[in-house]
Amino acid sequence: MDNAQLLISGLANGCVYGLIALGFVLIYKATEAVNFAQGDFMMLGAFVTIGLTNTEYMGLPFWLALPISLMIMGALGYLIDRLIIRRLFGESQTAVVILTIALGFVIRFAAGLIWGHEPQTLQNPLAGKEIRFGGLVLGMEDVAVIVVTILLTWGLYVFFSKTKLGLAMQGASQNQLAAYYMGIPVKRVQGFIWALAGVVAGIAGILFAAKGSVDPTTGLLGIKAFAAAVIGGFGSLPGALAGGLIVGVIEPFASRYVAAGYSQIAPYALLLAVLIFRPHGLFSQVRVKKV
Amino acid sequence: MNEPILRIRNIESFYGPIMAIRGVSLDVHPGQIVSILGANGAGKTTLMKTVSGVMDPEKGRITFDGQQIQGSEPHKVVQKGIVHVPEGREVFPLLTVDENLSLGAYTLSDKGQIDHDRDLVFSYFPVLKERRGQEAGTLSGGQQQMLAIGRGLMANPRIMLLDEPSLGLSPLLVQEIFGILKRLNDEQKMTMMLVEQNANAALELAHHGYVMEIGRIVMDGAADVLLQSEDIQNFYLGVQEEGARENRRWKRKKTWR
Structure with a gap:
C-alpha cells in the first residue's frame, strides 16, 4: 500500500519532468539546438498563471486564467524564436545553447523582480481535496497532473500524426533540406514548434505550481528533466515522457528504501548507467541513412 | 517552337x-x-x-x-x-510512405486533388502502394528513389x-526508373x-x-x-x-x- 502511494506521487512528479523533457526534445528535434531555458519557461508559466489567478495579484477566475497564460506562453515561445533564435540561424549550435542558458538567467531574474523570491502556490479549485479508494489517499492535484499529462500526450500524438502541420513539423525535424524542397516553410514551422514548447512548458508549470510551491529558482528543475530526456533517448517524444516518469518514480523509492539523500542522486546515477550501457537512450529512434 | x-x-x-x-x-x-x-x-x-x-x-x-x-x-x-527531387533521395526516414507523399502535397489544400495525385503516384509506382504503411527509412535505395519522385509528383508540379x-542504383533499376520518367x-x-x-x-x-x-x-x-x-x-x-x-x-x- 505504501508502495502504491509512493508510485502515484512519483508518477505525478514524473509527469512534470516528462512535460519539461518533452519541451527539450521538441525543440531539439526541430532545430537541433537544446533549449536550456526550458525549465525556466516552466517556472515562468507557473508564475504567469499565479499572477493572473491569485487573489493578491489579478484575481481572475482560474478557468479563465488557464487559456490566457497558455496563450502568453505560446506567444513567448514564438517570439523568442522569431526575435532571438532566428538571428543565430547558421551559427554553431554552441552559440544557441549558450544563448538559451543566458535566456534562462534573464527569465529567472525577471520573475524574481516581478513576483518576488518567496515560494508561492497557485490557488486552484483542486487544492487540498483528496480521493480515497481502497486504502489509498490520493491528492486531487496528483491525480489531475496524471490525467492532464495523459490527455496532453494523446493530444500531441494526434496532432503530430494526423494534422498537416504536425506532419510538417516531423518532416522538418527529420530532414530539413527535404522539407524545404517540399515547399514547407521551415522557419515558420520552427517558430510554431517553439510556441508549442512554450505551451507545454506552461502546462507543466501550472501542474507543478498546483501541487507544490514555485519560486524563481524552480526552473533549475530543468536539469533533472534534461537528464530524463537523455535517459529516454534525446529525440524521441515518448522516450522523453517515459524518462520523466522513470526519474519521478525513482526519486521517492530511493529516499524510502536507500536513504533520504539518495533521491537527488538516483536520477543522475541512472543517467550515467544509461549513457554507459545504452548511449542512445532507452527509447531512441536511431536509423542508419541508406545511400 | x-x-x-x-x-x-x-x-x-x-x-x-x-x-x-x-x-x-x-x-x-x-x-x-x-x-x-x-x-x-x-x-x-x-x-x-x-x-x-x-x-x-x-x-x-x-x-x-x-x-x-x-x-x-x-x-x-x-x-x-516547380518541384525539386533532390540528389540522394532525402526522404523523411521515420515517416511512412503515405506520410511522405502527404508532405509532398504540403502546398496543396484541395483534398480531391491530393487523393487523385496519390492514386496517380501509386499507378506509376505500384511498389509504393504495397508499402504505404512502411517507414521510408526501411525502404531499399531504389524504392526510396521512387518515393522521392512520387513525393515530388504530389506537389502537382x-x-x-x-x-x-x-545515383547508387543498379543498371536494371536505373532502366526501370528512367522508363517510368x-x-x-x-x-x-x-x-x-x-x-x-x-x-x-x-x-x-x-x-x-x-x-x-x-x-x-x-x-x-x-x-x-x-x-x-x-x-x-x-x-x-x-x-x-x-x-x-x-x-x-x-x-x-x-x-x-
Whole structure:
C-alpha cells in the first residue's frame, strides 16, 4: 500500500519532468539546438498563471486564467524564436545553447523582480481535496497532473500524426533540406514548434505550481528533466515522457528504501548507467541513412 | 517552337567565395525533358538549387511562366509549380510512405486533388502502394528513389527538377526508373529538367541536352545529336576513338575527375 502511494506521487512528479523533457526534445528535434531555458519557461508559466489567478495579484477566475497564460506562453515561445533564435540561424549550435542558458538567467531574474523570491502556490479549485479508494489517499492535484499529462500526450500524438502541420513539423525535424524542397516553410514551422514548447512548458508549470510551491529558482528543475530526456533517448517524444516518469518514480523509492539523500542522486546515477550501457537512450529512434 | 516555360539567363551562384556557376543560360520548353550533363563539381546541382530557391543567385534572371523567380523562398517556388527531387533521395526516414507523399502535397489544400495525385503516384509506382504503411527509412535505395519522385509528383508540379535519380542504383533499376520518367513525360506531359552523370541514359530519355563544365555550359543541342557527337562519346559515353588525330582540341587535353 505504501508502495502504491509512493508510485502515484512519483508518477505525478514524473509527469512534470516528462512535460519539461518533452519541451527539450521538441525543440531539439526541430532545430537541433537544446533549449536550456526550458525549465525556466516552466517556472515562468507557473508564475504567469499565479499572477493572473491569485487573489493578491489579478484575481481572475482560474478557468479563465488557464487559456490566457497558455496563450502568453505560446506567444513567448514564438517570439523568442522569431526575435532571438532566428538571428543565430547558421551559427554553431554552441552559440544557441549558450544563448538559451543566458535566456534562462534573464527569465529567472525577471520573475524574481516581478513576483518576488518567496515560494508561492497557485490557488486552484483542486487544492487540498483528496480521493480515497481502497486504502489509498490520493491528492486531487496528483491525480489531475496524471490525467492532464495523459490527455496532453494523446493530444500531441494526434496532432503530430494526423494534422498537416504536425506532419510538417516531423518532416522538418527529420530532414530539413527535404522539407524545404517540399515547399514547407521551415522557419515558420520552427517558430510554431517553439510556441508549442512554450505551451507545454506552461502546462507543466501550472501542474507543478498546483501541487507544490514555485519560486524563481524552480526552473533549475530543468536539469533533472534534461537528464530524463537523455535517459529516454534525446529525440524521441515518448522516450522523453517515459524518462520523466522513470526519474519521478525513482526519486521517492530511493529516499524510502536507500536513504533520504539518495533521491537527488538516483536520477543522475541512472543517467550515467544509461549513457554507459545504452548511449542512445532507452527509447531512441536511431536509423542508419541508406545511400 | 512554343515559349519556354523555364528560362534561365546568365545565372551566377556562389558557395561562399567560390563561384559555382559562372553565367549559365538555358531554356526548358513545356513537355520537354532537358538533361544537363557534366562531371562532379560542374555546378549541376548548384544550378538546380538556384532554380528551386534553396540557393540565391548573385546575378542573372530565372523566369518561370513569365514571372521572375530568382531569389524566391523555396516554398514560394514550389507553389508556383516547380518541384525539386533532390540528389540522394532525402526522404523523411521515420515517416511512412503515405506520410511522405502527404508532405509532398504540403502546398496543396484541395483534398480531391491530393487523393487523385496519390492514386496517380501509386499507378506509376505500384511498389509504393504495397508499402504505404512502411517507414521510408526501411525502404531499399531504389524504392526510396521512387518515393522521392512520387513525393515530388504530389506537389502537382508543372516542371520537375530531377537531381541524379540514378545515383547508387543498379543498371536494371536505373532502366526501370528512367522508363517510368519517360511514361510520365509521354502520358502526363510532365516537363522535366534532369541532371545526370549517366549520360547515356539521360540522353536516351531527353529531348534536349546541355553539357556543363566548371560552372559553364560548354555545349548544347538536341539529345540525339549530342548522342552522336564525338566529344560526348569520348568524354561521357566512354567510346574510344580509333586512330589519333594530329590536332588535339582543348577538350581532349582535359583531365577528368
